[in-house]
Every structure is written in C-alpha cells, then in structure tokens.
Amino acid sequence: MSIKFACIEDFYQPHYRLLPFRFSKLDAKRYFISTDYGEWVCLTSEQLSVLVNKKEITDKKLYYELRSKHIIINDEALDPIPLLASKYKTKKAFLENFAQLHIFVLTVRCNNSCIYCQASRKSCQSDSSCFDMSEAVLDSSIDMALSMPSSTLTLEFQGGESTLTMPLVRRAVERVQQKNTAKEIQFVLCTNLCDVNDDDINFLIEHNFSISTSLDGPQSLHNANRKFSKAGAWEALTATLRHIKQKNAFDKVSALMTTTRESLGLHEEIIDEYIRHGFSSIFIRELNPYGFAQKYFNKIGYPTDAFLAFYEKCLDYIIQLNKDGQPFRESYASLIVKKLVTPWATGFVDLQSPCGAGFGVILYNYDGNIYPSDESRMMAETGDQHFNMGNVLTSTRAELFLGPVMQELALAGVNESLPVCSDCAYAPYCGADPVRRYQVTGTPYGRPGKDDFCYKNQNIIKMIIKKLTSGDSQTRHILLQWGLQ
Structure with missing residues (x-):
C-alpha cells in the first residue's frame, strides 16, 4: 500500500x-x-x-x-x-529550578582603583576583619546554595578583588566537596588577575575554575580606567594572561570590557586588543549607574545614543573580521540571536522575564546579607538597602525567598505584565530589570518604553533583526552561527 x-x-x-x-x-x-x-x-x-x-x-x-x-x-x-x-x-525553562547562579562577595577590598567601580571598593590595606567574609558566613552561604533545587549550580566568587581572600576560595571548594552529593557544580572566579601567585593559579586550574577578568582595550585605555599600585593595571593583567597560556589553560579565561567615554572612538583598537591576546569573543558592555560610575558619570559617561552608535560600529567591525576569515563573536548579540532563532532560553539573567534578579541569581555579601543581584548589592554598599532580602545567619529560607523583596520582584520583573512592555513585540527577546529601574527612576517598575534600559535593549534587538533580515548572506550566516553556538 x-x-x-x-x-x-x-x-x-x-x-x-x-x-x-x-x-x-x-x-x-x-x-x-x-x-x-x-x-x-x-x-x-x-x-x-x-x-x-x-x-x-x-x-x-x-x-x-x-x-x-x-x-x-x-x-x-x-x-x-x-x-x-x-x-x-x-x-521559560530557566524558572524550573529557581536560582542557578550563586555569587559570593568574599571581600570589598581591592588592589585596583577603577574610575567606574560599581561596588565602591575599599583599599586592599583596609581591615580585613571588617570587609572580608567570615568563615561562618561562607559556610552558611555555601550550604544555602547547595540546598537549591537545581541539579546544576554555578558558584561565582568575586569582590572587591577575590584573590585577596584565596584561603576562603579554597575553603569554599573543600566545603562543596564535603557537602555536595549529586549536583553538578561550576566554579567561577572574578578577578583582575593583577596579583595572583602560581600556587593559586594551579589550584584554579586543578578545580576547573572559569576565570572572568576585565580588559577594557589597549594599554592606554585600560590603564586610564584601571589603576594597580601606582601604575595602570594592563601590564600586570597581561603578564598573568601569558602565564596562564603557558599552562595551557587560557580556554578557561573570559574577559569583560566596560565602555567609558574614552572608549567610544576606539572600537577597532578594543576588538583588535582582544584578538591579539587570543580571546574568541567580546561583551560590549555599557556603564552601569552604580557606585563610582554614577558619581563620575559627568566625566566618563555618555548618552545612550552614543553607546548604541559605538555598539553598532563594534558589531559591524566584528562581522567584517569574520568575513575576512577571523572567527570572533560579540556575546550580547549572540544571546539575542539565540533567543530569536532557537526555542531555548539563555542563562543570561539580564535578558530574562521573569527577571534574573532573585529568580536566576542570589548574592551572598561578605557581611552575610543576601541580595537578588550584584547590582542591588552595589546599591546597598552606597547606603540603599531596598533590596536586602535578609541575612544568611539569621533569616529563614521562607523569609529570604518568600519575603517582600522577592514579592516586589515578582510584580515588577515580568515584562509580559508591565505597561508598554506587554504590548511590545520585542518583549520576548528582552528582559526585565527592576533593580536598575529602581536605581534610575526610584521605582522598580521604571518607565517602560521611555527609560534607558528599554531604549537600549529595543534598539539593539532591532539592529540585530535588521542585520538578520536585510543583511547580505554572509552577515546572516555569521549571526546564525553565533546564535547556535
């Protein structure tokens, strides 16, 4: 038949x-x-x-x-x-297992002095007993993270400068090994890589740490933004990168750049610097309105339109590099393309709805206080405790995760139910950020359709859609490759 x-x-x-x-x-x-x-x-x-x-x-x-x-x-x-x-x-599968990213701020002391520091750091000579996480707080924080329902967790250690507290990092790994029975754990260390000894590098490699560092661009730009001791931080950073390459572990290193006013005319130089050091991607990141970045915005800041023009120049240059045979990705564009062309969610909390804050990430501060994001912790460091969920030593799980902070985030962090966002065709590919909106507008609901968060995301999404639908075949192919990686 x-x-x-x-x-x-x-x-x-x-x-x-x-x-x-x-x-x-x-x-x-x-x-x-x-x-x-x-x-x-x-x-x-x-x-x-x-x-x-x-x-x-x-x-x-x-x-x-x-x-x-x-x-x-x-x-x-x-x-x-x-x-x-x-x-x-x-x-919406990212919601099934609640928060999978757990950030541990081990210290607010730092050996760098960055003009845009979002966390209002303390000098590395400051009293460690006042500004470092205690062992009791660390142990309780690790136990709290391991109690989460997800079978996979990312534990990220940062500061300040996390390598000033390497004994705490080692203790955290040891406690995870003792307490964890079934979960898949990924360790991440955020560090400026300016003063890391060989034993610590070997420890990070041995325990399969991903290392996240900062590289703002060529030597002059990086040094203008980030100071180490009496000099710029570029020399110390690149020396450590070379050392990690010698150990065949460079594939575990990623870098973030922060765009300042001085960056805007240097899009080619910044990207070329990343390629010169062997990186395969770059995340073009704008200034965030927290800490010193907010205080000195009149010196280092710029209008959102200026950032969008800079971002498109970077994107076009990267696409041309790929056409010329140099594989390289812009990470933010890759995330948006993935949301456009695949059925899968991304793990990037800034492009999630319900919002990543609280639902995708939990942060344990050095003093035991718990926040729904790194940005809300930064606000607390400058005096605004609006998003303080409680303390790991004194609060119950119900108080932390069913309390007023999470209730507010549940109301303000779903763009499908926010005015303007609920009618926006770009909403499924965007996210909600009530913490940033609170910082900028004074309300976690913000001004959807008018605030900078919405304006920036909508225009970048439109920019990428236009390149996907109207670009030449090579451009479309390159973008699709990024989204499928």
Whole structure:
C-alpha cells in the first residue's frame, strides 16, 4: 500500500483565525510581529493591514509561514494550545529550578582603583576583619546554595578583588566537596588577575575554575580606567594572561570590557586588543549607574545614543573580521540571536522575564546579607538597602525567598505584565530589570518604553533583526552561527 502526501496547496484556505501576537515598528517600511512562544516575522504595513483585518493572504509563501509560526490558524486545524504551551514552557525553562547562579562577595577590598567601580571598593590595606567574609558566613552561604533545587549550580566568587581572600576560595571548594552529593557544580572566579601567585593559579586550574577578568582595550585605555599600585593595571593583567597560556589553560579565561567615554572612538583598537591576546569573543558592555560610575558619570559617561552608535560600529567591525576569515563573536548579540532563532532560553539573567534578579541569581555579601543581584548589592554598599532580602545567619529560607523583596520582584520583573512592555513585540527577546529601574527612576517598575534600559535593549534587538533580515548572506550566516553556538 502506498502512502500519498497532500499537496501544499491543500493547506491553503482564504479564511483563517488569528492567534495572539504583538507588532511593533521595525523601520520605515516594516513591522516586527512576534508571539509569546518565540516565533516572529517581518511584514510590510500593507501585509500587516491584510492580516489584522483577516483578509485573504494572496501571497501563499507568506500564508504558509504565518501558519507554520502559529500566527494564524484555519478552522480545521487541531487544537494548537498543547503545542504552544510546550513551546512557551521551553522558553521559560530557566524558572524550573529557581536560582542557578550563586555569587559570593568574599571581600570589598581591592588592589585596583577603577574610575567606574560599581561596588565602591575599599583599599586592599583596609581591615580585613571588617570587609572580608567570615568563615561562618561562607559556610552558611555555601550550604544555602547547595540546598537549591537545581541539579546544576554555578558558584561565582568575586569582590572587591577575590584573590585577596584565596584561603576562603579554597575553603569554599573543600566545603562543596564535603557537602555536595549529586549536583553538578561550576566554579567561577572574578578577578583582575593583577596579583595572583602560581600556587593559586594551579589550584584554579586543578578545580576547573572559569576565570572572568576585565580588559577594557589597549594599554592606554585600560590603564586610564584601571589603576594597580601606582601604575595602570594592563601590564600586570597581561603578564598573568601569558602565564596562564603557558599552562595551557587560557580556554578557561573570559574577559569583560566596560565602555567609558574614552572608549567610544576606539572600537577597532578594543576588538583588535582582544584578538591579539587570543580571546574568541567580546561583551560590549555599557556603564552601569552604580557606585563610582554614577558619581563620575559627568566625566566618563555618555548618552545612550552614543553607546548604541559605538555598539553598532563594534558589531559591524566584528562581522567584517569574520568575513575576512577571523572567527570572533560579540556575546550580547549572540544571546539575542539565540533567543530569536532557537526555542531555548539563555542563562543570561539580564535578558530574562521573569527577571534574573532573585529568580536566576542570589548574592551572598561578605557581611552575610543576601541580595537578588550584584547590582542591588552595589546599591546597598552606597547606603540603599531596598533590596536586602535578609541575612544568611539569621533569616529563614521562607523569609529570604518568600519575603517582600522577592514579592516586589515578582510584580515588577515580568515584562509580559508591565505597561508598554506587554504590548511590545520585542518583549520576548528582552528582559526585565527592576533593580536598575529602581536605581534610575526610584521605582522598580521604571518607565517602560521611555527609560534607558528599554531604549537600549529595543534598539539593539532591532539592529540585530535588521542585520538578520536585510543583511547580505554572509552577515546572516555569521549571526546564525553565533546564535547556535
């Protein structure tokens, strides 16, 4: 018996029903259409008018695309809700196991002096008993993290400068080894790499640590931003990077850059510096409005439009490098492309809804206080304890994770229910950041559609969509590769 498949024309029907979608202006000629479960398409104003008025779609290729993406449905189709619910659940899978990233601020002492320091650091000569985490706080914090429901956890140690407290890092690893029975643990150390001895490097390699450091660009720029002792930090950092390469462990190192006003004219030099040191990607990061970065914003800051112009120059230069045979990625663009072209969520808490703060990350401060994010801890260091969830030594789990801070984040951190965001077609690829919005506007709800967080993210997402849909074939191929890595 032979089986015959229906012709594609058999699936075409002039009459159809609409399934829920949003639309927002993409450019002068096109609208961006998206669904809660991650499907999207770009339409002209004429095509959108036909769609919303449920007129016959004569362009059959477009008709089949809209049907396949569950933007329209015909009367005879099977109930789409189970399939769409499965897609939506996949997009929100990061919620299933609660917070998987646990940050331990071991000290606020630091051996660098950075012009944009977000944490208002203390001198490395400061009293360690006042500004370092105690063993009791560390032990209780590790135990709290291990009690989380997720089978995989990332434990990130930072400061200040984390390597000033390497005995605490060693103790934390030992306690995890003693207490952990079944969880997969990834260790991360955030460090400026300016003063790390050989024994400590060997320990980090032995225990498979990922190392996150800072590199703002070429020597003059990095040294202008970050001071070490009486000199710039670039020399000490790059010497340690060479040492790690000699140990064949450079693949465990990643770097972040922070964009200051001086960076804006140096996009090629910054990216070339990363490539020269052997990095395969860069995260183009703007200034955050916390700590010294806020205090000195009139000296080192810039309008959001200036950052967006800088970001696009960086992105275009990186794409051209790839076309010329130099593989290299911009990490933020890669995350957005992944959200656009795959069914999977990303682990990047800044692009999550519900927000990453509290739901994706928990931070244990050196004094035992617990916060839903690094940024909320930075605010506390400068006097605002609005997001203090409690203390690891005195608060119960219910007080910490069901208390007023988490309740507020649950209300203000879901962009599907925020005004303006709930109608924005870019919302499924963006995130919610009530901590930043509180810092900038005085309310965790912010001013969706008008505040800088929304403006920056929406314009970067639009920028990437345009390159995906209107760029040449090489550009599209490069971006798709980033999203699938």
